[in-house]
Amino acid sequence: xxxxxxxxxxxxxxxxxxxxxxxxxxxxxxxxxxxxxxxxxxxxxxxxxxxxxxxxxxxxxxxxxxxxxxxxxxxxxxxxxxxxxxxxxxxxxx
Numbered sequence: 001x002x003x004x005x006x007x008x009x010x011x012x013x014x015x016x017x018x019x020x021x022x023x024x025x026x027x028x029x030x031x032x033x034x035x036x037x038x039x040x041x042x043x044x045x046x047x048x049x050x051x052x053x054x055x056x057x058x059x060x061x062x063x064x065x066x067x068x069x070x071x072x073x074x075x076x077x078x079x080x081x082x083x084x085x086x087x088x089x090x091x092x093x094x
Contacts, residue, residue: 016056
């Protein structure tokens with residue numbers, strides 16, 4: 001497993017939680033690169049790398065809860081309706 005470094009000091013990559021990520025975070029010395037490396041390579045070849053290292057980027061820090069799709073759509077529609085109503089009211093008032 002390569003070290004993750006950046007200028008100014010080490011940095012952990014942003015990733016969703018998996019058993020491997022948890023082990024790396026809790027006790028990195030318990031992860032044997034000689035054992036995990038071949039498993040990770042096999043997962044990469046089988047398009048299953050996300051099971052080990054699901055890199056997420058900075059946007060993962062913006063996720064605070066997980067909602068059902070129906071709730072997300074309902075909130076989106078309500079927000080759009082409110083925005084349209086405000087736009088219509090400001091246009092009528094002008």
